[in-house]
Amino acid sequence: MPVSDAWHQRLAQARLSRQQTQRWRTRGVVAAGTLDFAGNDYLGLAQDPRVSEAQAEGARRFGSGAGASHLVSGHLEIHEALENALARWTGRQRALLFSTGYMANLGVLQALANADTAIFQDRLNHASLLDGATLSGARSRRFHHRDANDLNRLMDRSQCSHKLVVSDGVFSMDGDGADIATLAQVSQRHRAWLMIDDAHGVGVLGDNGSGCVGTRWGSADVPVLVGTLGKALGTAGAFVAGDAALIEHITQFARSYVYTTAQPPSIAAATLKALEIVQGEPEHRDHLNANIAYFRRGALQLGLPLSTSTTPIQPLLLGSEDRTLGWAATLAKHGLQVGAIRPPTVPNGEARLRITLSARHGRRDIDRLLEGLNACQRAEATCHA
Numbered sequence: 603m604p605v606s607d608a609w610h611q612r613l614a615q616a617r618l619s620r621q622q623t624q625r626w627r628t629r630g631v632v633a634a635g636t637l638d639f640a641g642n643d644y645l646g647l648a649q650d651p652r653v654s655e656a657q658a659e660g661a662r663r664f665g666s667g668a669g670a671s672h673l674v675s676g677h678l679e680i681h682e683a684l685e686n687a688l689a690r691w692t693g694r695q696r697a698l699l700f701s702t703g704y705m706a707n708l709g710v711l712q713a714l715a716n717a718d719t720a721i722f723q724d725r726l727n728h729a730s731l732l733d734g735a736t737l738s739g740a741r742s743r744r745f746h747h748r749d750a751n752d753l754n755r756l757m758d759r760s761q762c763s764h765k766l767v768v769s770d771g772v773f774s775m776d777g778d779g780a781d782i783a784t785l786a787q788v789s790q791r792h793r794a795w796l797m798i799d800d801a802h803g804v805g806v807l808g809d810n811g812s813g814c815v816g817t818r819w820g821s822a823d824v825p826v827l828v829g830t831l832g833k834a835l836g837t838a839g840a841f842v843a844g845d846a847a848l849i850e851h852i853t854q855f856a857r858s859y860v861y862t863t864a865q866p867p868s869i870a871a872a873t874l875k876a877l878e879i880v881q882g883e884p885e886h887r888d889h890l891n892a893n894i895a896y897f898r899r900g901a902l903q904l905g906l907p908l909s910t911s912t913t914p915i916q917p918l919l920l921g922s923e924d925r926t927l928g929w930a931a932t933l934a935k936h937g938l939q940v941g942a943i944r945p946p947t948v949p950n951g952e953a954r955l956r957i958t959l960s961a962r963h964g965r966r967d968i969d970r971l972l973e974g975l976n977a978c979q980r981a982e983a984t985c986h987a
């Protein structure tokens with residue numbers, strides 16, 4: 603059999619097994635006029651003309667690409683300015699830019715951990731954190747979601763010389779937050795470092811939108827802070843923030859930092875503008891919070907299976923995958939896009955609609971969403987009648 607056929611056979615088998623479990627995913631091109639309740643542009647900055655203008659101006663001034671990695675000749679003055687602004691914003695000595703959050707998490711974990719390290723992760727942590735731990739070669743343990751007693755128990759058992767506790771700040775599929783105070787306490791009891799990935803907190807929570815850690819918890823409590831720029835900041839990229847020794851170490855040893863081209867300077871220019879808006883215009887956060895409250899009130903009135911989340915991530919736990927896909931399809935017919943989240947992204951039996959709110963939405967948009975959800979309920983009621 604020719605080699606290529608063996609390969610095609612393998613791909614076909616993988617496809618078939620995914621399709622048999624209804625887990626083959628398709629991309630749709632978003633139709634014009636669709637109302638987006640699936641994305642992570644929580645403050646509407648991805649569509650803010652001031653940010654796009656800063657991006658265009660950045661490209662005119664610095665060119666369309668950085669041309670090299672940061673350690674060669676790609677580290678431009680706009681990158682440096684953005685790193686300094688991110689460090690000030692989060693109350694850290696230094697910050698270091700990465701091209702994506704996925705790369706930041708791979709790089710930080712690979713640079714910090716090795717075979718003599720034990721990494722303790724919340725079970726619901728983002729895939730990039732799990733992959734980073736695997737890449738590092740460390741021993742990995744996962745504790746029950748937000749369960750400090752379980753974490754403590756696992757840490758008591760560990761003989762490793764270096765321990766690192768890792769958690770999402772706001773959990774991406776549930777919208778609930780880590781208990782930073784308790785995590786910091788347990789970490790310190792075991793002389794461990796605590797790393798928080800605040801991808802969904804920065805821009806949205808805390809003073810000046812500095813996140814669930816930000817200026818509230820310093821480097822002594824949360825030595826390693828990661829934030830991403832493609833969500834509330836509306837652009838792309840990520841950063842790690844901490845003391846100078848940490849940032850120097852990551853600069854030297856994180857392979858996903860060293861061996862990649864620096865992000866385009868226009869993106870850094872856009873992010874700097876977005877950061878200025880986040881810090882100077884709290885009204886977008888106020889509007890977002892009013893939207894969250896308005897949606898929750900309406901959803902409760904409809905008797906929808908709301909979670910306790912108070913963040914822009916508002917999952918509706920529907921349980922079965924079929925039901926979740928059915929609701930998402932009905933909503934799509936109403937011109938509403940929501941995330942249909944299924945295993946393996948979430949545990950079996952916990953399929954859900956992941957609804958996200960944004961400061962971009964108006965009351966009328968949320969009313970349309972609630973009407974669409976009500977249509978899903980009615981469709982189900984007729985089936986069962």
Ligand SMILES: *Cc1c(COP(=O)(O)O)cnc(C)c1O
Pocket residue numbers: 701702703704705707728730770774799801802830831832839840
């Ligand atoms: C989105 C996300 C990432 C990845 O960030 P990208 O910049 O999209 O690569 C990392 N961690 C968490 C918790 C996320 O939600």
